[in-house]
Amino acid sequence: MVRPAGSGWTDGAETKQRARHGDTGTHSRPVSRTLRPERLAPYVLVAPAVLIIVALRLWPLLLGVNFSFTGDGEDNGTAVGWANYLELFEDPLFRGALRNVGLLVLLLPVAVAIPGLLATFIYLRVPGHRVFRSVYFFPAVLSPVIVGAIFNLMLAFDGPLNTVLGTIGIGPIDWLGDPDVAMFTVVGVQIWATFGMALVVFLAGFATLDSALLDAARMDGASLPQIIWHVIIPSLSRTIQFVFVTTMIGMLTSMFGLLYVMTSGGPEGSTYLPEYYIWIQQGQMNRPALASAASTVLFLIMLVVGLLQISVLRRAGRED
Structure with missing residues (x-):
């Protein structure tokens, strides 16, 4: 017997078969929730290095650039362009x-x-x-x-x-x-x-x-x-x-x-x-x-x- 594709009988049979195996067809949400930490893991691992670079490299660099526009001696701390x-x-x-x-x-x-x-x-x-x-x-x-x-x-x-x-x-x-x-x-x-x-x-x-x-x-x-x-x-x-x-x-x-x-x-x-x-x-x-x-x-x-x-x-x- 040929079953027509997309028929209601076929969909019902597939639903029953999934139910027998414990598959309700609604497993996408738990999977996405379990994948979310995995997607965040690289950023968490890289974050300490990025923070160290920002704190010890980029921030002092910006402070040095800003300090280069100030004066020395009597003009210490005064903007000199x-x-x-x-x-x-x-x-x-x-x-x-x-x-x-x-x-x-x-x-x-x-x-x-x-x-x-x-x-x-x-x-x-x-x-x-x-x-x-x-x-x-x-x-x-x-x-x-x-x-x-x-x-x-x-x-x-x-x-x-x-x-x-x-x-x-x-x-x-x-x-x-x-x-x-x-x-x-x-x-x-x-x-x-x-x-x-x-x-x-x-x-x-x-x-x-x-x-x-x-x-x-x-x-x-x-x-x-x-x-x-x-x-x-x-x-x-x-x-x-x-x-x-x-x-x-x-x-x-x-x-x-x-x-x-x-x-x-x-x-x-x-x-x-x-x-x-x-x-x-x-x-x-x-x-x-x-x-x-x-x-x-x-x-x-x-x-x-x-x-x-x-x-x-x-x-x-x-x-x-």
Whole structure:
């Protein structure tokens, strides 16, 4: 016997069958009530971190921005508008610090390429790769003060590096006393001291790399530079973005120890960075409002540079 679809008999039979199994057809409300806590769970878990960020990061940032529009000394607490910012950009030391930020941006690809290439060699299991992994990370555990003291001895005018250069006919170089060389020297030391962390990040990125792509490239006769350019870089685009941004932030906010120990901002203010300028204004000149203005400018620089880096790298990844 053929039962017509949608007939009352069919609906009644299905209702009786559901009743026998304890299904009354009204189970949607209890299910939605049980799902509601599950939907709230992610927000509850994230809430403590958000509160900590707001309380310890965003709120102090807003207070600092507000404080940057007040005066120092006799005008302490008095609104002065944009006076602190105008004074900043009239100060040759701060303008020099901004030029050095531009230098850091230009040298950033080198700071990222070094750990990237070393991580590639370790991933490809060059002889001794396990030892190299430990050796490369070792500088990252040293204090910047210790690193600066070590390189002060090595890079002294009569130090061992100039002695070695003298044996091959290269005259002594004033690594830390020449205004045209000192900033490059400090940045080089910073790269050496911190590339271990970027190396670890790259190695973590290599863990997600499909080894079949490397095998296919080798079978096609690709050289190592071709494998790096056409396989590794596109596959690790997100890792490279992360390393670019974190390395730039580290250069702008973590070089104070090296600058203080190696050059103290000299010679002739050639190694000033905004971070060091902020410390001078706050700690030595007792000008907290001007230091707050410099901190706000530094934050905006990091924000703009980070967003530009991400957009450029994303565009390059889409083109690949």
